[in-house]
Amino acid sequence: MTNLATLLDDTAYAHPDRTAVVAAGTQLSYNEIQAASNQVANLLAANGIGRGDTVALSMPNIPHFTIAYFGILKAGACVVPLNILLKSREVAYHLRDSNAKAYFAFEGTSELPIGTEAAAGFEQTDTCASLFLIHADPATTAPWTQQSPAFETVDVDDDDTAVILYTSGTTGQPKGAQLRHRNMRDNALSCEQILAVDRTRPDTYLCALPLFHSFGQTVIQNGGIASGGTIVMMPRFDPLVAVRTMLDNHVTVFAGVPTMYWNLLTHTDRDDVDRLASTLRIASSGGAALPAEVHKDFKAMFGVTILEGYGLSETSPVASFSVYGDEPRVGSIGRPIPGVQMRLVDASWAEVPNTVGAIGEIAIKGHNVMKGYHNRPDATAEAIKDGWFRTGDLATRDADGYYYIVDRAKDMIIRGGFNVYPREIEELLMTHPAVSLVAVVGVPHESHGEEIKAVVVKADPSDKVTESDLVEWSKEQLAAYKYPRIVEFVEAIPMTSTGKLLKRKLV
Template sequence: MLNLAVMLEDSARAVPDRGAVVSGDRTLTYAQLDASANQVANLLASRGIGPGDKVALSCPNVAQFPIVYYGILKAGAVVVPLNVLLKRREIAYHLADSDASAYFCFEGSAELPLGQEGWAGFNEVEGCRDFFLITAAAAPDPAAPAPIAGAETLARALDGQSTEFTARVTEAGDTAVILYTSGTTGQPKGAELTHANMALNALTCHRTFGTAEHDVHLITLPLFHSFGQTVQMNAGLAARATLVLMPRFDAHGALSLMGRHQVTFFAGVPTMYWALLDAEISEADATAAAQNLRIAGSGGAALPVEIHRRFRRRFGTSIREGYGLSETSPLATFTPTGAEARPGSIGKPVWGVEVDLIADDWTPVAAGEVGEVVVRGHNVMRGYYGRPEATAEVMRDGWFRTGDLASRDEDGWLYIVDRAKDMIIRGGFNVYPRELEEVLHSHPAVSMAAVVGVPHDKHGEEIKAYVVPAPGVRITEDDLVAWCRETMAGYKYPRLVEFRDTLPMNATGKILKRELRTETATSGH
């Protein structure tokens, strides 16, 4: 048997009085976190929810996320974490698609009325029986009326529930979590991840990063996403570390928390590192933030080489880059422990995981050639929930096709070239946006860049760069195009440049190129 809740339970037995989670001004010890999760498990059991049942959770990075997450697991049920930015219709889709029996939803705020959207979505789904509204107050009055008419607050539901609970028996191959893909093509699909997938990946993260018991993680990545969930929450609690939760990332706030809590471990996506470097802070504050930092990890998208260099210069720590997807729990590759990071590389396969590069027909590509990344190992999902055809399209003999293109050097280090779907074909030539973005980031006037292909009558596709200019630097579109012409091959430099104050991103900070392409197609240029 194996239950992912052991990540918390084992540490609560070993270090009950150690701080497990810091959320705002509130700190929960391991014993308190475990006891609160037990109350959630008892609540679910009292409502007839148990092994195999699906339970959805919409919650930002606050203490209630791990409390409810592990409570669901203890009950033997399956956690279905949902993006907190979803609207009513999208929430209803996810609840129905996952066959959720219950739904825990954070109340949100005036700017993000998550509770209202969640309640409305819940009421559109017949099979979802129980709705629990998570309120922001640390100790709300259980007798207070529900903020949303008809909705039951979690505080009221937990009133009187025991803090003791024996975790239900689940097998290693049972589904623990269903993580929904971002839906870049078609409707989002739920990746079924087993207790073994999630537990082994968390322990592999701990081993790969070289984390220690007294590490302090700053978690700005959303916990509903596989990156923050496995790499920091599950791995961090298994390592008996302290997790500092930040509900919404902003660079100044993150740097302040790093100094105040003596953070040793930070993980983020490239746009987060970009924001940290561009934040206008004093040298004293920068020194305080960097003083204890010893591990910095990046994933979710390719990290520009220039960001590597700037971060090391300012914070004295090399960023170690990794790679993974929701379908791989997520970690598949990472910079090996003890090895110097190679800017631009996602490292090598982690323990127990195989990675290969293939052509469209599943045959391996020759050394030095670009191929699609395929992954096999303890981390690969069971399949997409309720979608055997979609599963069969990407799985063969245990191998999972990622849709990402990469190359491999003579030492076995892997380098992501681009998403297969992002590749631009201009006049018959393959152009990889990642390569162009690397070059653009080296220009002193460019703070951030995203390159996409746009329709073109003669060439099939033309290359367009969306650029966020660096503060205080002036440059025209024509000047940047001219520089690109001098710097890049004639078939690949961007002929079109558009300056923007910001670029569209999802909740994890990944640039949404599909929105840029859609916008361009709609506007016609």
């Protein structure tokens, strides 16, 4: 049996009474999650949906996400998780592009009317036959509750598509990365090794990363279920609530993007620091480069070293990870995980010289690489060659095989013919005592092509430091072609729904 859903089947069989999910004061056992997922599978089967069909899913971090996710897989269908912030026009695009035959959506709230947008998007398509709404009122039964809780998981082929994850669409319309059952299964199982999981002492995971995103979906949900852990769901990240939730539930594993760590450092009540440090076993970061200052400050405050990893939706997502137990190399995304190869290539796919400091684009090959982009053979051929997937991320590699992200290829600034990597400038500015958060971008310039701009959130809004002060300070620290000529103070930097800095909004 190769179906990704067997991760749940196996754990529910071995530990039926163990707590699988905690959400809003409610605890659900593995047996309860298994039974509800079987009901979802029966509902889909009753509507003629089975192996090879696609089913979309719009839900925040609530138990219904996990129940529907595994129910869709059990039926032999492919899950298409959608960003809960999508508007109706965008929903319709994703339903049509993925050829979804059915759609599960949470009702949402007045502030975030997921169900309203879902219904409007559903009405704009003629290919999706069924919309199943899950209501916010816990007294209202889910659409599948009348179905039988018994279902035999459909056998599939290893290379059948299990999940279609849509890219953010920063360069055109979003593309759907087709991830096989073996891609997702092997990546989830690899999390046991890279997080040093002991199945005899199951972990408790804080699920603050959105489940519609690959990081939270694979590392927290699928990896946690595979190892028999407990998943504590948090629909929306708030640093104070996150700390309280971790303390109340004795969370041992926290995974987040860099902005989450920045928020924890700037908002955590000092009285809670020691208590949290006594229970937290693993802290991992991905999704974007973690500033060295955040790395250092988190270790100093909580006594836990953040383990950095790297991956993309197209790689299921984990491709590399820091080695647990080894002395951390701050700024490194670690080494390739078992079964995965990485190398640095140039624009023509040729491998760059294997010398320390040489910069190239990361290419990845292994069990985690997607089948291709859904219905986009040209885009697939451009991204994958001889099994190697090129990522668009520039990096260097040290003598021991550890990789270090330099920047996104598309974020690189070319000023007067010189290549400038924003991350280097961001790392420097983060060491200034007046700076709490920073994003560096290139803006059009008449003679230089691009000029360097730093958008800064102050550590203390009342600080008297000026934009000019930071320009002069940077000038003393950086080569003449690198330092930012423009500094702009803001109260907040726009972010994506997954917590990444939205740099295109700053240009």
